[in-house]
Every structure is written in structure tokens, then in C-alpha cells.
Amino acid sequence: MMNMNVSMSTVSLDGLTQLYEHRLWLAFFILFLYVFVMLSDSLVVYIVCSQRSLHRPMYVFVVAVLVNSAVGSSAVYPKLVWDLVQGRRVVLVSRSACLCQAFLTATLGSSSFMLLSAMAFDRYLSICHPMYYASLMSPRTVSALLLLCWFLPALRVAGAMVLSNRLPVCYTQVTRIFCDPYTFTSMSCEGASTQINNAYGLMSATITIFLPVAFVLFSYGKVLIISLQRSRSFSSKALNTCLPHILVFMNFSVAASTELLHRRITARNVTVATSILVVVIPSVFNPVVYGLKVAEIYRHVKRLLRHPTKTQPFSE
Template sequence: MAFNVSQLVGHGSNMTLITLQGFRWVGKYKYVYFFMLLFAYIFVMLSDLVVLYLISSQSSLHHQPMFIFIAALLLNSMVGSSTILPKLLMDILSVTEPTISPSMCISQAFFIYFIGTSGFTLLSVMAYDRYVSICRPLQYHTLITMTTVRGMLGGAWLAPACLIGGATLLTSRVPLCKLNMNRLYCNIYSLAKQGCGDILISNIYGMLSTTLCVLLPSLFVFYSYGRILAVCMQSSKVFMGKALQTCLPHLLVFINYFIATSFEVISSRMDANPHSMAPNLVSLIILFPTICNPIIYGFKMKDILRQTYGFSHRAGGCLWRQSGGNGFSLRRHPVPGQGSAANEGSRRELEAWEHDHPPDVESAPATSTSASSASKMPTASANFSDGEEW
């Protein structure tokens, strides 16, 4: 008898259930796997929340495109983990063989594929940001505005949502004949293979979606970092070190996504024995991408904490100075270590000047002296490759 997933959803999905046979390998080690995955889930959620809180709570951070993109990718990681791990944890401890309703299965498949593909589009947006930052620093503020950032984020989420939504809709129209799935969770291709109808259109559409949401963003990432590497090879060692320190976390996350996605695509198209494939699926697709993201971006915690520390101790990075007996004027104060390598000399010169000319709030105002000192004060370039301002 053939069932249609959309028809089953319309009848409340109480007519039948899909059996997930990928848990047969757990056996007596189910408590070990349960606590490993539980620890992974708690770690991912807490670490991502800490980074997101630090970014959102400091105006010096959530106005910088790089940290906005990092926050978006970590938000993706949290949603993806919550889509898979809670159900997986319950299924591991289940006394009977785990089952899932067709409506829940199709929803889970949509979110898994949406989160996975939007990860690639977000990484391509981050690669473009780093490319402009390093290769075209003088045009950074012109090309990467907050309007541009919002548009890129919207496109990075909207395009995968539309494409994956179409693939999910096509799969839900396929008559469902088999109700046993050798998987730990639902995905679109495995669900389509449970059908007894023609899935040629679904396969073609799936290949098109994979090309647009995975292959093209991946090629753009390779191109962007290739151009960055070419610029670094022609620059000083200091510039190369700063560029690599900025780009390395993004590259590691991209490689992590690419390996996990490749393994998922290959394994879903193989009629593999769940006893041997399931541990690899757990470690590569669930544990590695979700745990590695906060660890890798933990390298950026030094920058985040430094800016947070500077913000709290400088009252928003501002310094009050006496101004000609007419009260105080507000001037931006740089946080050491920020800015591009091209502005390092200007920053050091500015810090040396401030060291030799400390503010004297209690001294009598002297307009001529203030004007003379201001004329001697070095100026820093307004073009910063990382979008930060003095």
C-alpha cells in the first residue's frame, strides 16, 4: 500500500510511523553515547550563547560585519543542534525501536538541509567580507555597509530556504511505500527513497539545489581565499600573520562543513549497513560540526574579550578631555591591537603621542596650548580594513 506524506500529514500523521533503524548498533553502550551527545549539546548551546551574548551586548562588536557574520553562523549551529540532538537523545534511550511521524520526518529533513546549506552561503558571505577587508581595504566602508550586511544575511538565509523548501515539497508528494529507514534522523534523499513513485524530478532538483547552495558558495570561498593568499604572498610577514590569523578560523569552519556535508551526501546515497555507518555519521555530522564551531571561533574570544574589557574600562571607548575652559569634549579612543596592518604605524604614533601628552584635567585651561597640541597630534587613516573606527 502506498502512502503520500502530504496526505499523512493532513490526517494528523496517526495512520503510520517511520521506523529509524540506525540505532541498532547502540546496544549496551547506549548510556555512553547518550552522555557523550548530551555533553556535546550542552557545550554547544552554552558556548554559542556566551559568544552571542558578548557580541550582542557590546556596541563596539555588533556593529562590525565580521562579528555579525560569526553570530549568524553560531545561531545556525544552535538551531541545527536543536533540530537533531534532542530527538536523538530520546531515541538512544528508547526501549523500543525509535519511530517518527511523517510530518515530523519531513520537517526535520527540511531544517537539517536548510541549516546545512545556509552554513555554506554564510561562509561565502564571510569570505567576501574578508576579501574586501584585506584586498580592497580603502573601499571597505563603501562596499560593506550595514545595509549591505543585512542584504547579504537575508540572501544567505532566504535562497537556501526557498530551494530546500522546494525539494521538501517535491519529496512530500512522492507515494510512501517503505516505512523502514536505515538512518539516525530523516533527510530528504532517504525519505524520497522510501517512496515507490518516480523520483527523477526530485533527484534533478536536489542536484540543482546542491549546486546552487553548496558547490557555488564553495567555489567562491576557494576563490576569495586564493586571492587573499596571493595578496599575502606579496606583503610583509606582519601583514601575512594578521591576515592568516583573521582568516584561519573561517577556513577551518569551512573545511569542517565541507567534509561533513560530503560524507552526508555520499552516505545517504549508499544502501549501507546501519551497524557500521551510524558511528561515523554521529561523529562527523553531529559531533564535529556542532562542537568545532564554538571551539574554532573561540580563537576570536581574545578579540571579543579585549574589546569588552576596553569598553567597560573606557566608558564606551571614549575619553573626556578638557577643552578651552568650556567643559569637556568627547573623543574616540582606540583599542590597542585593532585595525589593519597598514594602520599599525599610525596607531603606534598616536599611542606614543598620548603617552607623552597625558590629559591634565585639573590644570588651568589654555586655549592656545590646546590648539598647539592639537596641531601636533598625529592623525590616523579613516580607512580600516576590518570596519573598525577610532
């Protein structure tokens, strides 16, 4: 129902209505996923931090992506589990809390895309320009890239949140299970301010999502071309090194595409389903890929699980 210029201090999320009959089973499942994500992320991060042989740019970016995953999961999973256990059909969230959750989820999502582009840049230099790799990917360069990948999305999302928060409100309820910047846009009245906000969102998303995606495609395309021109052993090693990052990139791309598609669909069941998929798929998939598909990390994982009392560095 539409009420012009509603004064709103809370946001009503009615996405859990569709999940009410299975709420306890779903709460247990989501809690299990959250524990799995936190343990698996922590395991990979611990291995990279504790093994000096892994203190290299590629693994630094892996840690950054997994930290984003852990923080993003913590911003959504615990509250969702609590709401399901409480048996709420409609969740009332304060506007400030909703803004905070929207800021975290959007910032970390955009940051992950930029981190994946930094990984692609690292692999591109390592494989295509190995003579310049050590000088170009210095600790200072890595630190600068990390700051850029976290600061630029935060600045972009903060601007979007300020604009969204100032839009006139016409709707008091949205079919969502958590808050994101689009939550506020979907509650706003149609008008010039909404169009300006959407234009800003498209422009900023181009900078922090679409341009990094284009750079990733370019980098791995060059890697593929170089690999095909070299020996079979070189090609196999190069492609195996890039495969985990490509899988994670595809995972994020599918989640982002699903989120964009969800904004064009008004069916309530589809909206709730896509909201869950966008949260679950990246956070669960990423630590599995990095833990099992990155050969050096996988060797350390097996060693740690077999001999948890031994802490000496693994000899390559």
C-alpha cells in the same frame, strides 16, 4: 523489505539498533555535547552582541553561523537523547515531524555554507580592496546578505521537501537516527518522479552549496595571493584573520562530504556512524574555533571568565 505504494503516516528510523547496548552512555555523552554546544554558542554570541567594538560585519556572520549551529543542534540532540534513554531500537516519527526536522537540518546546513561565503566576501573586500570596504559592506549590505543566506536555502529545501513528500513510498524503514530530505528519497519507489526529484536536489544544491564553496575558494585564494605580495607583518595579520573561517569552512566541507558519501554506502554501521559525525562535528567544532582562534573574541572570553561581574567594554 519492499512494499509497493505503501500508505505511510509515520517514518521508521532503525539507526539506534546499532547503538542499543551502549545507549545510556551515548545518551549522557550526547547530552553533554548539547549542553556544551548551547553554552559555548551562547557565550560567543553574547560577547559579540554586548561588545560594541565587535559590531562589525565579520562578527555578525559569526553570530549567524553559531545561531544556525544552536538551532540545528536543538532540532536533533534532545530528541536523540530521549530516544536513547527510552531504549528504543526503532523510532517511529510522524511524517509531519520528520518533514519538519528534515527541513530544519537541510536549511541550516545550506545556510551555513552561504554564510561562510559571505564571510569570505567580507575578508576579500577587507584585505584586497580596503578603500571600498566601508562603502560596500554597509549595514544594509550585511542585512541583505543575511536575508539571502537564510531565505534562499529555506526556499530551496522547501521545494525539495514538497517534491519528496509526493514521491510514491515503497519502503517503510530507513537506517537513520534523524530525518533529512534524503530520508524520503530513500523510501521512495524507483521511477521518473524519483529521478526528477534527484535532479532538482542536485540543481538546488549547486546553487546553495557548490557555488558558495567555489566562491570561498576563489576569495581566500585571492587573499593568499595578495598576502604573499605584501610585507610579512601584513601577511601574518591577514592570514591569522582568515584562519578561523577557513577552519570552519573545512569542517563543514568534511561533514557535507561525509554525508554525501554516506548516501552511497549501504553498510548499516557506517550509515549510523556518519549520521552521528555529521551532527556532532560542526556543532562542537565551530564555537571552539571562533572562541579560541578569533583573537578579539578570545580576549573578551578570557576577560569575562576572569571577571564575570565586570560589564564595561574592553578597551582595544
